[in-house]
Amino acid sequence: MDMTPVSRTILVAGGAGFIGSHLCEALLAQGHKVICMDNFQTGRRDNLSGLLDHPNFRVIKGDVEELPEIRDRVDRIYNLASPASPPAYQADPVRTMMTNVVGTNNLLALAEKKGARLLQASTSEVYGDPEVHPQPEGYAGHVNCNGPRACYDEGKRAAEALCYDYLRAGRAEVRVARIFNTYGPHMQCDDGRIVSNFICQALSDEPMTIYGSGEQTRSFCYVSDMVDGLIALMELGETPDGPVNIGNPGEYTILELAELIRRVAPTSKRPVFRPLPKDDPKRRRPDIARAKSLLGWAPRVPLEEGLEKTVPWFSQALQRPMAVAGRTAETAEVTR
Numbered sequence: 001m002d003m004t005p006v007s008r009t010i011l012v013a014g015g016a017g018f019i020g021s022h023l024c025e026a027l028l029a030q031g032h033k034v035i036c037m038d039n040f041q042t043g044r045r046d047n048l049s050g051l052l053d054h055p056n057f058r059v060i061k062g063d064v065e066e067l068p069e070i071r072d073r074v075d076r077i078y079n080l081a082s083p084a085s086p087p088a089y090q091a092d093p094v095r096t097m098m099t100n101v102v103g104t105n106n107l108l109a110l111a112e113k114k115g116a117r118l119l120q121a122s123t124s125e126v127y128g129d130p131e132v133h134p135q136p137e138g139y140a141g142h143v144n145c146n147g148p149r150a151c152y153d154e155g156k157r158a159a160e161a162l163c164y165d166y167l168r169a170g171r172a173e174v175r176v177a178r179i180f181n182t183y184g185p186h187m188q189c190d191d192g193r194i195v196s197n198f199i200c201q202a203l204s205d206e207p208m209t210i211y212g213s214g215e216q217t218r219s220f221c222y223v224s225d226m227v228d229g230l231i232a233l234m235e236l237g238e239t240p241d242g243p244v245n246i247g248n249p250g251e252y253t254i255l256e257l258a259e260l261i262r263r264v265a266p267t268s269k270r271p272v273f274r275p276l277p278k279d280d281p282k283r284r285r286p287d288i289a290r291a292k293s294l295l296g297w298a299p300r301v302p303l304e305e306g307l308e309k310t311v312p313w314f315s316q317a318l319q320r321p322m323a324v325a326g327r328t329a330e331t332a333e334v335t336r
C-alpha cells in the first residue's frame with residue numbers, strides 16, 4: 001500500500017484569525033499547500049508571522065463577500081471567515097450576517113466549481129440559550145432571531161442551511177463543525193472573549209469583569225485540540241449526515257474560570273460584577289459523543305494546562321504598544 005501522504009491545495013478563508021492561523025500552521029506542517037484568504041477585519045498579519053516565508057504558503061487579501069479569482073487547483077476549503085466575538089460581530093451586524101450568508105454561498109459555489117470539499121466553521125451559538133444540556137447535534141436550539149446576537153447566530157444557522165442545500169443537491173461535499181468556546185495564543189486582548197479578557201485584566205492587575213452572578217457555565221477548548229478536530233472532520237472518509245460538535249465538555253462556572261486564571265496570572269484585585277448582557281446563554285457544554293465515535297477525536301489539553309500555555313502569549317502581546325492602546329475591558333460582552 002502506498003503510504004505517501006497526500007499533498008493538497010487548501011484554501012483557509014479567515015486564515016489570519018485566531019483559529020485560522022493555527023489551522024494554516026498545522027496544514028503546512030502536514031505538507032499541504034495553503035492559501036490563506038482574509039480581509040483582516042479581525043485577523044492580523046502578526047498571527048501569520050511564522051508562516052509568511054514558508055514556500056507552500058500564500059496570503060490573499062480578499063473578502064468572501066466578493067471572492068477574488070483563484071486560479072489554483074483547490075481540494076479543500078475551510079470557511080472560518082466571520083468575526084467571532086460579540087463586540088466584533090455586533091460592530092456591524094448587517095455585514096456580519098452578509099459575511100456568513102453571502103460569503104458562505106460564494107465559497108460553496110467555489111467548492112462546486114473546483115470539485116473541492118468545504119468545511120464550514122459553525123458555532124455552538126446555533127443552540128442559542130439552550131434548554132437542553134449538554135447540547136447534542138440533534139437539538140434544534142433556542143435562538144432569539146431578532147436580538148443583538150441574531151446577526152451572528154442566525155447568520156451561522158443560515159450558512160448551515162446553505163451547506164446542506166448544496167450537499168443534498170449534489171453540488172458540493174460539505175462538513176459542518178459546530179465549534180464551542182476555544183482559547184489559546186493569537187486571541188486578542190481587546191476581542192471581548194472571556195478568556196482573553198480575564199487574562200489581560202489579571203496581567204494588567206485590573207479587576208476581572210464578571211457579567212451576571214458568574215454562576216453561568218461555559219466549556220473551553222484549547223486551540224490545538226480544536227484544529228485536530230477540524231482536520232479530522234474534514235478528512236473523514238464518509239460525509240457525516242449532519243453537523244458535528246467540536247469542543248471540550250469540561251464545564252466551568254465563570255467564577256471557577258476566574259479562579260483558575262488567578263492561579264496562572266496572579267492579581268491582587270477582586271473581580272467586579274456587571275449586568276448580564278441580553279440573550280447571554282446561561283449554560284453551554286458540548287455533547288461530543290458524535291465526534292468521538294465518528295472521528296475518534298476527543299480534546300486532550302486540560303483547562304489548567306491550556307491556560308498555562310496561553311498566558312505567556314498575552315504577556316508578550318501586552319508589551320506591544322498596539323495591544324495596550326486597543327484594550328477596552330469595559331466594552332466587552334465576555335461570556336462567549
Ligand SMILES: NC(=O)c1ccc[n+]([C@@H]2O[C@H](COP(=O)([O-])OP(=O)(O)OC[C@H]3O[C@@H](n4cnc5c(N)ncnc54)[C@H](O)[C@@H]3O)[C@@H](O)[C@H]2O)c1
Binds near residue numbers: 014
Ligand atoms: N473562537 C471560538 O471560540 C469560536 C466559537 C465558535 C465558532 N467560531 C468560528 O470559527 C471561526 C474562526 O473564529 P476565530 O475565533 O478565529 O475568530 P477571528 O475573528 O479571530 O477570525 C475570523 C477571521 O475571519 C476574517 N474575516 C471576517 N470577515 C471576513 C470576510 N468577509 N472575508 C474574509 N475574511 C473575513 C477575519 O479578519 C479573521 O481573520 C469563525 O467563523 C467563528 O464564527 C469560533
